[in-house]
Amino acid sequence: MALISDYLVQGVQMLLVLALAPLVTGVVRKVKARLLRRRGASVWQPYRDLLRLIRKEAVIAENASWLFRAAPYLIFAATWVAASLAPTFASGLMFSWAADLIAIVALLGSARFFQTLAGLDIGTSFGGIGSSREVMIASLAEPALLMVAFTLSLLAHSTQLSSIIEVTQSPAVGLRISLAMVLVSLVLVALAENARIPVDNPATHLELTMVHEAMVLEYSGRHLAMIEFGAALKLLLYMSLIGGIFVPVGMARSGDPWPAYFVGMGAYVAKLGVGAVALGVFETAIAKMRVFRVPEFLGGALMLGFLAILLLFVSRGHL
C-alpha cells in the first residue's frame, strides 16, 4: 500500500509540474501587464499558445540537421526529469534518490548543452550570438548554482534535496548568514538561467538584446512548443527549489496521511503564486543591463555562494 502511494505521489508530481508550468508563466505575464496598466492576456494564454504551436505546421530551415529536430524533445525531457525529481509539494519522493541536487544542476546543464548546439545548427548569426552569450552566462551561473548546492549540502550533511528540506524544515536550522547569502545567490542565478530581466528579456524582439530568444529563433510549430514548455518548466523548477528549500512551510513528508498531501499541494500553489507575482513586480521595476555587465552580476552570485561555503567550512568542525 505504501509503495503504491509512493508511486502515486511521484506520478502526481510529474503531472502536476507539467500542468502548472504554463500557468506560472501566464501569471507572471499578467502581473507585468497589469503593472504597466495594460489589461494583458488571460493567465491561460500560455496553454493556448502551446496548443496553437503544436497544431501548426513546423517550418525548419533547409540545412537543419537531425540534431535540430531532436533537441527540443531532449531539452524538454531533461528539464522535466529535473523538475520531477525535485520536491515540490512533498519531500521524500519515490525516485528522488536517483538524482541529488548536483545531478539536477547537471541535468539542466544537459538541456542547455543541446539548446546551445541547436542555436548553432542553422548557421545564422543570430543563433551564434545567442549560443555564445548563453554559454558565457552559464559558465558563471552554473558554478554559482553548484556553490549554492554545496552550501546546502554542507548544512544538511547530504546532497539529497529531501534531506536538505528536512533540515530546513526542522526548527534547529535557525537564522543563518550562509543561508541568506545562498538565497540571494540562488535568486540571482534563477533570474539569469531563466532569461529574465535584468539579464535577458523574455519578451524582446530587439535582436541585439536577445539571448535565449536568439537561440530559438529558427524554431516553429511543435518544436517551438516543446522549447517553450521546457522554459516554463525550468522557471517552475527554480521557483519550487527556492520555495521548497527556503520556505518549506506545509510540505508533506513521505508517510504522512493523505490530507497532508493536499495541504502540501495548496501550499505549493500558493508559493508559486507568490513567486510569480514577485517576479512580475521585480521585472517591471528594474531595467535590463548590458550584456557585459552580466558577468559582474553573476560573479556576485558566485562570490556570495563561495563566501557562504567558506563560512560553513570555517565555522564547523566535524560533519
Add this chain to the structure above:
Amino acid sequence: MNLSVLSAAIWSIVALLALSACGAVAARTRLAQVLIYPLCAAICAAIGALALWGLLRGGSESLVLPLGVPWIGSHFRLDALAALFLAIVGFGGCAASVYAIGYGRHEAAPARVLPFYPAFLAGMSLVVLAGDAFTFLVSWEFMSVMSWALVMAHHKEPGNTLAGYVYLVMASFGTLALLLAFGLLAGPEGHYDFASMRDLVGARPLAGVALMLALVGTGSKAGLVPLHVWLPLAHPAAPSHVSALMSGIMTKVAIYGFIRIAFDLLGPPQWWWSVALLSAGAVTAVVGLLYALLQDDLKRLLAYSTVENIGIIFLGLGLALAFKANGMGEAAALALVASLLHAINHATFKSLLFFGAGSVLSATGERDLAAMGGLIHRLPFTAALMLVGAAAISALPPLNGFVSEWLLFQAILISPSLPQWLLKFLTPAAGAMLALAAALAAACFVRAYGMAFLGRPRSPAAETAREVDGFQIGAMSMLALGCLLIGILPGPVLDALAPIARVLVGQALPAQSGQPWLMLAPLADHRSSYDGLMVFAFIAVSAAASALLVRAVAAKAMRRAPAWDCGFPDPRPATQYSPSSFAQPLRRVFGALVFGARERVEMPAPGTTGPARFTLRIHDFVWEGLYLPIAAGVGRIAERLNHLQFLTIRQYLSLVFGALVLLLTLLTVWR
C-alpha cells in the same frame, strides 16, 4: 612452465616489440602495412583482457628477469593498481589500433610510423609493469623516445620540429626529476626495487622533497600547469591515432607513476603534501580549459582539454592524500576512486574525441575549426559519435564524465572535517574551481562541436567531405559505448577499483553492486546517491513519450524553407559565427586576467574610405614569463662558454687538472 598473468602480459609485450622490429625491416612492404595494426589490436586486446582478469582476480604477482643491471635484474610486478592501468593501456591501445587500420591507409609515410607504434605501446605497458626503479625509468624513457619519434613522423610540417624539440627537452627534464625522486626513495643503501622501497618506512627525512620531485617528473609528462607547454604542441603533431594514445593513455601512465610513488612507495603521507597537489590541480583545470576555449585548431583544443582533465585527476589525488594523512580512510577511498574513475573516463572520451578529430582531418584535410562547419550532414556517424564524446567530457548526465565529477564533488563535501585550517580554506576554493571547470568544459565543447559539425560549411573541403571507413567508425563506436556503459552502470566499475583503494589508503568504499536499482551511493545512501541508469531511463522515456504524444496530437506537416534569421538571411557562410567570435564573450570575461587579452578597434574617420581594423593581442604568460627567459638564459650561458671550444691542448690539460683538484678537495672536506 606455469603461465601466469604477468608472464603472459610480458610475452605479449615481447610480441609487440617483435612487431616493431618487423615494422622497421618491412615497413615499406604492403604486407606490413596491412598486418601491423590488426596484430597490434589483437595483442593489445589480449593485454587488456589479461589485465582485467588480473584486476578482478585480485592479489599480485612478481617476476625477476635477468635483464638490465647485473645482480639487480629487472623486477616486474602486477598488482591491482598496475592491472588497472595496464587494462587502460591495453584497451586504449586496442581501440587506437582498430582505428588505425582505417586511418593508417591515409598515412603518407608509413615507414615513419609503423616501426615506432608497437614499440610505443610496449613502452607504456612496461612502465606499468615495472617493479624496480631502473626498469621503470628505462621503460619511461623508451616510451618518451618512441612517442617523440611518432611526433616527428610528419617533421616537414611547419611547427612540428619545434614541437618535437620542446617535447624532448621537457621529457628529459621530467625524467631527471624522477631519477632524483627515486634516488631519495632508495634510501642510503640504494634499494632500487619497489618492494624494499616500500619496506623502508620511517627512515625518510626528505620524503616531501621526493614527492615534489615525483610531482614535477610525472606532472611534466601528464601536463600539469606550468609544465604543460609541450603537450599542446606535441600531441596534435602526431598522427591522430597516436595523438589519442598520447593524450588519452600516456598521460594516464604518468598518473600511474605518481600514484605508485605517492601512495605506495613513499609510506604515510604528510598533510601538507596535498596542498601542492590541490592548488596545482585546481589551477591546471581552469587554466587548461581557458586555453582550450581560445584554440581554433581542433586537435590542439583537445590537447588543452587533456591538461584540464589531468588537473581534475590531480585535484582528486590531492584530496585523497589529505584524507589519508588525517586517517579518514573512507573519504580517502572516495577521492582516490573518483580520480581513478576519471582517469578511466578521460582515457575513453579523449581517445574518442581525438579519433573524431582524426576522421575530420582525413575527410577534410583541415584541423582549423574556422574551415569546418556543417559536417553533421557529410559525416553523420562521426558526428553522432563525437556528440557522445563531447557530452561525456562536458560532464553531462547520464554519461561517464558526470559520474566521476559527481564523486569528486562528494569527496569535497566531506572535507570540512579536515582538521588543518589551510586545507579548510583550500578545498572549497578547489571545489569552486572544479565547478567553474565543469561549466567551462561544456562551453568549450559546445564551441568545438558547433563550429566543426553544425552550421554551414565554411570551406570547399568541408562542403565535399566524405564519411570515413568502417574501422574508424567501429573504433569510435566502441569508445562511445564505453562512455555510455560506465555512465549508466558505474557500480561494477567502482567495485573493481575497491582492491586498489584497500591497498593504497587502507579502506574501500562499500560494495555498490548490491544497491537497489543499481544506484550509486558511495557513502551512506541518505547522504548522497545517484542512479545513472534511472536518469538515463527517465530521459529516454520522457523524451520518447513526449515526442510520440506531440506527434499524435500535432500537425504532421513539416516544411523545409530558407532560414528565417529575422528576415535577413545572408547566403554567405562567412556571416555565421566563427570560432573566435563564439569565444569572444568568454574571452572578455576571463581573458583580460588570464591572458592579458587586449582588443583594439580602429574605425576610420567618417567620410574616409580606409578599412576598419580589429586587433587582438593575447599573451601566454607561462611561455613568455617562464620558458622564454630560461631559454634566453641558456642561450646566453652557451654563448659565454663557447670560447671553451677553442683552447690550446695546454689549457685543456690545466683545466682537467684544476677540476680534479677541486673535486678531490670537495671530497676531503665532505668526509
